[in-house]
Amino acid sequence: DVKVTQSSRYLVKRTGEKVFLECVQDMDHENMFWYRQDPGLGLRLIYFSYDVKMKEKGDIPEGYSVSREKKERFSLILESASTNQTSMYLCASSRNEKLFFGSGTQLSVL
Amino acid sequence: DQQVKQNSPSLSVQEGRISILNCDYTNSMFDYFLWYKKYPAEGPTFLISISSIKDKNEDGRFTVFLNKSAKHLSLHIVPSQPGDSAVYFCAASWGTSGSRLTFGEGTQLTVNP
Numbered sequence: 001d002v003k004v005t006q007s008s009r010y011l012v013k014r015t016g017e018k019v020f021l022e023c024v025q026d027m028d029h030e031n032m033f034w035y036r037q038d039p040g041l042g043l044r045l046i047y048f049s050y051d052v053k054m055k056e057k058g059d060i061p062e063g064y065s066v067s068r069e070k071k072e073r074f075s076l077i078l079e080s081a082s083t084n085q086t087s088m089y090l091c092a093s094s095r096n097e098k099l100f101f102g103s104g105t106q107l108s109v110l
Numbered sequence: 111d112q113q114v115k116q117n118s119p120s121l122s123v124q125e126g127r128i129s130i131l132n133c134d135y136t137n138s139m140f141d142y143f144l145w146y147k148k149y150p151a152e153g154p155t156f157l158i159s160i161s162s163i164k165d166k167n168e169d170g171r172f173t174v175f176l177n178k179s180a181k182h183l184s185l186h187i188v189p190s191q192p193g194d195s196a197v198y199f200c201a202a203s204w205g206t207s208g209s210r211l212t213f214g215e216g217t218q219l220t221v222n223p
């Protein structure tokens with residue numbers, strides 16, 4: 001079974017802090033994604049990557065950046081956390097259209 | 111703009127009856143559609159998919175119907191079970207987008223015993 005592991009289940013950070021969310025997949029998938037889930041808005045794509053060192057902006061990239069130094073690891077970075085970035089963050093990997101998701105990180109920015 | 115829309119935030123059905131979840135899309139380039147299920151505190155899991163060359167795909171209790179002319183798809187669950195209670199997301203992609211999916215807002219399904 002594909003395993004996508006997100007490093008933290010819950011995080012509490014202060015406004016202005018730099019935040020790192022880590023994601024690791026064990027199935028040698030080329031594609032990795034970061035989504036955020038908010039009530040009434042569904043899942044919105046922040047950034048994605050089709051290969052190592054590659055990154056593409058999704059639908060809501062503002063305030064975020066990403067890093068993919070190794071194929072299995074995809075990191076989401078909040079450069080200066082703000083309260084409107086309080087959300088559930090979901091990492092996913094895939095080889096085709098079928099995405100496999102991690103359990104999510106609930107981030108609260110105070 | 112919301113290219114994939116699930117207009118019902120919630121749906122409640124009795125155990126054993128049919129659950130019908132609906133999804134509309136606006137982008138005519140979408141050619142592959144998926145449904146995901148999400149339990150609280152877990153990531154979404156793939157449930158069933160359909161290509162635009164088909165109008166129906168069935169997997170056990172789950173059937174997805176696609177009406178391309180209406181840009182509408184639906185997920186039927188028969189019979190519904192309490193364990194089906196979850197949030198269901200509709201998603202879509204098109205050829206050149208690879209595995210980049212556009213998701214709907216989700217529908218909370220509650221199946222009452």
